[in-house]
């Protein structure tokens with residue numbers, strides 16, 4: 309199987325009936341795949357399902373051809389993620405937090421910690437306890453943690469939340485470089501449409517737990533943008549609901 313990620317008919321419903329229904333799509337190696345949608349559409353739920361932070365009710369997820377539940381360790385071997393609500397240890401420094409995470413990857417050289425801290429512009433803060441960090445500084449650290457293990461597949465849930473202008477641009481360059489030069493595959497959710505236009509090769513639009521559109525830069529051609537495609541899908545969906 310060539311795809312890095314294959315999602316087939318995945319449904320996850322919380323006790324209150326909300327969640328995601330019958331989601332299917334695939335992501336190829338080296339692609340930057342955007343998950344877009346209004347607040348509450350199900351983006352975080354889907355990402356949590358992909359890294360098994362949420363059990364699915366039905367459907368299958370394969371990563372690099374490995375079934376997420378039947379071959380969990382193999383499937384997760386090369387995965388890095390930044391998911392909302394995952395916290396770091398406040399009384400430890402940035403470096404210590406990453407060193408703690410690095411213990412899960414015995415072959416990883418210590419120099420990798422400094423490398424990822426430098427990538428996210430945090431090397432000068434590495435010996436500070438993170439309880440004093442701002443939202444953006446924390447977000448930079450979480451991004452460093454997601455990239456620490458040299459993952460070949462990375463999930464990023466609203467990764468530039470709280471980042472300043474320079475941080476957002478640095479992030480976009482970093483993701484483009486890793487995708488193009490090192491073939492790293494990314495699935496990212498964001499509400500920043502300029503980020504989508506700059507970074508994504510392909511997108512899926514989620515609304516009320518289902519995919520209402522999927523397209524690629526290639527399919528859009530020169531005239532349409534991801535933004536216009538997004539608005540088309542959302543407007544069409546609203547019309548359908550109005551006439552239902």
Ligand SMILES: Nc1ncnc2c1ncn2[C@@H]1O[C@H](COP(=O)(O)OP(=O)(O)OP(=O)(O)O)[C@@H](O)[C@H]1O
Pocket residue numbers: 322323324326327345346347348349350351352353354
């Ligand atoms: N733990 C939970 N228990 C019950 N309902 C939940 C839970 N987490 C999310 N939901 C509901 O599931 C739906 C999808 O939420 P989710 O957080 O996945 O959306 P999202 O697209 O990531 O939203 P946002 O853009 O606001 O981050 C929402 O209706 C939300 O209220």
